Amino acid sequence: AQSVTQPDIHITVSEGASLELRCNYSYGATPYLFWYVQSPGQGLQLLLKYFSGDTLVQGIKGFEAEFKRSQSSFNLRKPSVHWSDAAEYFCAATFSGGYQKVTFGTGTKLQVIP
Amino acid sequence: DAGVTQSPTHLIKTRGQQVTLRCSPKSGHDTVSWYQQALGQGPQFIFQYYEEEERQRGNFPDRFSGHQFPNYSSELNVNALLLGDSALYLCASSSGQGANIQYFGAGTRLSVL
Numbered sequence A: 001a002q003s004v005t006q007p008d009i010h011i012t013v014s015e016g017a018s019l020e021l022r023c024n025y026s027y028g029a030t031p032y033l034f035w036y037v038q039s040p041g042q043g044l045q046l047l048l049k050y051f052s053g054d055t056l057v058q059g060i061k062g063f064e065a066e067f068k069r070s071q072s073s074f075n076l077r078k079p080s081v082h083w084s085d086a087a088e089y090f091c092a093a094t095f096s097g098g099y100q101k102v103t104f105g106t107g108t109k110l111q112v113i114p
Numbered sequence B: 001d002a003g004v005t006q007s008p009t010h011l012i013k014t015r016g017q018q019v020t021l022r023c024s025p026k027s028g029h030d031t032v033s034w035y036q037q038a039l040g041q042g043p044q045f046i047f048q049y050y051e052e053e054e055r056q057r058g059n060f061p062d063r064f065s066g067h068q069f070p071n072y073s074s075e076l077n078v079n080a081l082l083l084g085d086s087a088l089y090l091c092a093s094s095s096g097q098g099a100n101i102q103y104f105g106a107g108t109r110l111s112v113l
Helices: none
Strands: A003-005 A010-014 A019-021 A024-026 A032-038 A045-050 A056-058 A064-068 A073-078 A087-094 A108-113 B005-007 B010-013 B019-024 B031-037 B044-050 B053-057 B064-068 B074-078 B087-094 B108-112
Touching: A003 A087, A010 A019, A019 A108, A024 A073, A032 A064, A032 A073, A045 A056, A045 A064, A045 A073, A073 A087, B005 B087, B010 B019, B019 B087, B019 B108, B031 B074, B044 B064, B074 B087
Parallel strands: A010 A108, B010 B108
Antiparallel strands: A003 A024, A019 A073, A032 A045, A032 A087, A056 A064, A064 A073, A087 A108, B005 B019, B019 B074, B031 B044, B031 B087, B044 B053, B064 B074, B087 B108
């Protein structure tokens, strides 16, 4: 079945430390891949996307993600975390391209400590 | 340029009632999708509207229905509300052409008592 998995429910990092959030997908081909961020009481903001081409994609707020076909992964990274990055992060995919629904992972809640 | 707007922000209903949520898409977008996000979960796809027709539907009962108007705005209707319908309902808009990048509104928080 087509699915998106985020194995880490909750992650705590110190401000200034690096961050990596994991995401894996299950699909026979390469889906369109996304990372969204959701602050408390807010909707979802698109951080970055991957459709094809360069497997390292840059997004907003200093985030980047790397697509690895061999591992069916699309991990999100940031070299230095700021307190304002505390939020919930969702990995998502569109499996058939075009007009199809977006399938989300269960999310990773990021806590940033001083 | 206004983004995706949803109304109302919060809503409280009792079991068995009916509710209507509204969404105005981002300027230039013609496709609207609805998602349900239960507490502590990722959003789940309800359905998508394009050219005033339901184009695709997720695994939700017929109590969930929708409509898209000629100006591309959309409504989500839920009948016979259950306690389990309590959730954040998110609307997303996109362009019917090209890659499927969806932009989300802030959502409507529905509480069913």
